[in-house]
Amino acid sequence: MVKEKLEEIRQKAMASIEEAKDQESLNDVRVKVFGKKGEFTKVQKGMKDVAPEDRPKVGAMINEARAAIEERMNEAREKMQQRALDERLKRETIDVTLPAKKNKIGHRHPNTITLEEVEKIFIGMGFDVVEGPEIEKDYYNFTALNIPKGHPTRDEQDTFYINDNILLRTQTSPVQVRQMEAKKPPIRMIAPGRVFRSDEVDATHSPSFHQIEGMVIDKGITFADLKGTLEMFVHKLFGDDVKVKFRPHHFPFTEPSAEMDVSCFKCGGKGCRFCKGEGWIEILGCGMVHPKVLEMSGIDPNVYSGFAFGVGLERIALLKYEIDDMRLLYENDIRFLQQF
Numbered sequence: 001m002v003k004e005k006l007e008e009i010r011q012k013a014m015a016s017i018e019e020a021k022d023q024e025s026l027n028d029v030r031v032k033v034f035g036k037k038g039e040f041t042k043v044q045k046g047m048k049d050v051a052p053e054d055r056p057k058v059g060a061m062i063n064e065a066r067a068a069i070e071e072r073m074n075e076a077r078e079k080m081q082q083r084a085l086d087e088r089l090k091r092e093t094i095d096v097t098l099p100a101k102k103n104k105i106g107h108r109h110p111n112t113i114t115l116e117e118v119e120k121i122f123i124g125m126g127f128d129v130v131e132g133p134e135i136e137k138d139y140y141n142f143t144a145l146n147i148p149k150g151h152p153t154r155d156e157q158d159t160f161y162i163n164d165n166i167l168l169r170t171q172t173s174p175v176q177v178r179q180m181e182a183k184k185p186p187i188r189m190i191a192p193g194r195v196f197r198s199d200e201v202d203a204t205h206s207p208s209f210h211q212i213e214g215m216v217i218d219k220g221i222t223f224a225d226l227k228g229t230l231e232m233f234v235h236k237l238f239g240d241d242v243k244v245k246f247r248p249h250h251f252p253f254t255e256p257s258a259e260m261d262v263s264c265f266k267c268g269g270k271g272c273r274f275c276k277g278e279g280w281i282e283i284l285g286c287g288m289v290h291p292k293v294l295e296m297s298g299i300d301p302n303v304y305s306g307f308a309f310g311v312g313l314e315r316i317a318l319l320k321y322e323i324d325d326m327r328l329l330y331e332n333d334i335r336f337l338q339q340f
């Protein structure tokens, strides 16, 4: 009786295993056979009705049948797993011959490229690169630069005042004063940075732009040092063929003062659209540091002398890259920036 029942269960189970399409239906078979109410379990439970002397034999039969069914189930499961794995591997194959996705890296702004070039030139001549605050005291921005309260120069620089004593610096020249107060000569420094003026935005103006200040203080510094240094600077920046010209000018913090022009590097000085027919392009302001400025900063003008200059970073970048509208430098349009 038991033997036949077992045989029947076994054959049915084997057939169901054969038919099972996936692991889920395989599991259904397991439950149906070996589950709490499974057919096989029922037979096992019937052991108690078997005569004691027959139990070992019947037990062995049950075990044998269970082992056979389980073995088939395991085989089926392994096959299914292998098939699933094969399918996944096929699905996930990587074509190593496809071109790789390129990492997009940004690049430096034309202002930054220009500044780094200027810094390199001056570092090569022994200058330090220093910084000063953008929110500055009226004293450093004006008074200590020989521009006392009421001086007309204050009106020319449309200033953002925070209060009576604090403002957004209109120039990088206050860094000169801070350096003279902080260091003993010899001083050789450039100070790049952002400056602010209450200007309307147009092709050549912006309320925020950049300057690079320069200053040398030592014993026996003359206008010849100024000329030699600044000529070297523009030769490195624009090429050895470029000529320089100094025009007398006035700045309150230098005496004498000058503006420096360079011969147009587009037309070589003949006059073109680029230099507006002039042949020359104005590039920076400079001069010998005023004795009063030295004195106010604690440096004895009878022992030391020096020269200073200030140049607009945007101005150089625009010239260097032949850009005719400063606004392009601030709009951060990627199509523009990518060209440099």
Ligand code: DAH
Pocket (backbone or CB within 6 Å): 170, 171, 172, 173, 213, 214, 251, 253, 254, 284, 285, 286, 287, 307, 308, 309, 310, 311
């Ligand atoms: N600070 C001046 C300006 O903003 C530029 C300048 C001129 C700086 C002459 C100097 C200098 O150090 O000597 O127009």
